[in-house]
Amino acid sequence: MIRAHTVEQVRAAEAALMATLPEGALMQRAAYGLAHAVLDLLGGGYGRRVLLLVGSGDNGGDALYAGVVLARRGVQVEAWLLSDRVHEGGLAALREAGGRARRPDAPPTGGRFDVVVDGIVGIGGRPPLRADAAAALEALSGVPVVAVDTPSGVDVDTGELAGAHVTADVTVTFGTHKVAHLVDPAARASGAVHLVDIGLDLPAPALEALQPDDVARLLPRPTPDAHKYTRGVVGVRAGSTTYPGAALLSVAGAACGLAGMVRYVGDAAVADRVREAHPEVVGDGRVQAWVIGSGSADTAEAQLAATLDDGVPVVVDADALEHADMVAGRPAVLTPHAGELAGMLGVDRHEVEARPLHFARVAADAYRTTVLLKGRRTLVAEAGRAVRVTTTGTPWLATAGAGDVLGGLVGALLAAGLTPYDAASVGSWLHGAAATSASRGGPVVATEVARAVPGVVAALTS
Structure with missing residues (x-):
């Protein structure tokens, strides 16, 4: 550390x-x-x-x-x-x-x-x-x-x-x-x-920054008698007919293998595309964590509301961040970039970019939950805890859909039993390390980041 x-x-x-x-x-x-x-x-x-x-x-x-x-x-x-x-x-x-x-x-x-x-x-x-x-x-x-x-x-x-x-x-x-x-x-x-x-x-x-040994120690690992339910089930409510790719990428992050099962709930046409790309993904049912918001457009509020009765931790991303007050005080991970956090706090984006540590802490206090502020140095803030900063990654990670993959990955870690603070920190670290591995010093796209996560995990746990 x-x-x-x-x-x-x-x-x-x-x-x-x-x-x-x-x-x-x-x-x-x-x-x-x-x-x-x-x-x-x-x-x-x-x-x-x-x-x-x-x-x-x-x-x-x-x-x-x-x-x-x-x-x-x-x-x-x-x-x-x-x-x-x-x-x-x-x-x-x-x-x-x-x-x-x-x-x-x-x-x-x-x-x-x-x-x-x-x-x-x-x-x-x-x-x-x-x-x-x-x-x-x-x-x-x-x-x-x-x-x-x-x-x-x-x-x-x-x-x-x-x-x-x-x-x-x-x-x-x-x-x-x-x-x-x-x-x-x-x-x-x-x-x-x-x-x-x-x-x-x-x-x-x-402030602290996880290192490979810390991530390896925190990673959830299956016991010899584990089955898909004991390893955790993560639900994804993301995407729409307008933005079907967001569902595919959120599921790709969630289906990295760190949880035992992924459920997708959404528009039937989008669900068909998800199952075609990820045949292991199933439909609605009991989950241990939800991922909400990427590409959800005007359905984000209803999708977020539909998850709250389950009483499980939730990753709130993208369109759902406009309704983040609904999870205030609950176990959750809010995943804004600087522009989204500026909207949540009623300040200018340039202020957040100039003072990211300050505003990450302000948001964690305001929403009484875990805030993952995405950026070159992603910050994870939770009231009463040292802020964690992610030092892995590559500038090539600034690419469309990378945040959708991150949200799914954090959701899988939540479902597998990590706290919101640890899930956000470990997920962000793995996301950056996977991007670096996939890029090999050159351009990378979001789907390649998702595919690289198992290899990074294998290297940490071998």
């Missing part, structure tokens, strides 16, 4: 650890890890040129001491001092090791830099970057950037952006991931994140 903590949590843990260590020891640990990450990126040290952008906080101190390690490995190190107050001990040590330091308005020492180290602002900084820092970055456009802890200029606890900020190729963080590493839009600015363990004792996280 990747766990992310807030600035307050990290600072408290750092203070507790520093009380047990010699002065400066924690910064030296961070600097050593940072320096070796830079060396890995460079592929060696001798003769390379590294520029440190140094602000007034501890991140600037980390950068300066990392510069000392780099200089001792044969790297030509220069520091641009972006504040009148920088870490004095780190600056003196860098100069003693042969590094140079100057203000950014002084002439450079000559030659192009191989890497820029962003030590401008610490995790307590607020966006955006100051004008002088933004100008320094602009002058270095095209040079790979390694950010210290988090890219300067992002909001660390929300993952939000507000103006000028660093866009890193690599971020070297210490002790734990921060929210901005995992949540868009700031996650896009973090690049590849490298975690350096500095020995922090941390509380429960604010």
Whole structure:
């Protein structure tokens, strides 16, 4: 499990650890890890040129001491001092090791830099970057950037952006991931994140991301004496004569093999097409979970109402999200994208895209159920729980019908016995992993994602 903590949590843990260590020891640990990450990126040290952008906080101190390690490995190190107050001990040590330091308005020492180290602002900084820092970055456009802890200029606890900020190729963080590493839009600015363990004792996280071992542990598996009913039955009410493909794709996701049976209830003509494509699918009857809404058009409200008397968990998707208040407080998974969530909350889509973590939490509180906010980094929010973020997937997954497959997949996991929180998290992870597997680096369509799920599950459980 990747766990992310807030600035307050990290600072408290750092203070507790520093009380047990010699002065400066924690910064030296961070600097050593940072320096070796830079060396890995460079592929060696001798003769390379590294520029440190140094602000007034501890991140600037980390950068300066990392510069000392780099200089001792044969790297030509220069520091641009972006504040009148920088870490004095780190600056003196860098100069003693042969590094140079100057203000950014002084002439450079000559030659192009191989890497820029962003030590401008610490995790307590607020966006955006100051004008002088933004100008320094602009002058270095095209040079790979390694950010210290988090890219300067992002909001660390929300993952939000507000103006000028660093866009890193690599971020070297210490002790734990921060929210901005995992949540868009700031996650896009973090690049590849490298975690350096500095020995922090941390509380429960604010955010977490499932990894393959976590998904394997949560996956429902048939017992030796299992039969189709004990493995769970998922019902699908989706599609219409206008949008029959939505029914086929929702059923394809539900029929991935994680539940014992799939029932389809809908228009007779659509049901015939479903059974032709999926002969194992049967008709109406008792279920352990429902999937409602994809392609349902003006029948969505009636279809959702028809499921509620069953008292089983329900996945509410697409057209049915307009009626999500009907499942408020019930075991359910709401699966909006940014535009749908904006409509549900009465805000603008751009607001949701700029603040996805905030609005996922708002929706979970408002509807008192589980919310799966789809996006490049899908978020699963439930009141009182750490938000889960999905890090699997490929940009090729942004394709018509992929959300229908996801809804069916989550429904199958619900029917198999997972809680809404776990079903949404595991389903989203499998969906992204299946898309990556099916695409092989190229385009993918929704039906291929559904077909790839069993292979992903097999790899996890073998």
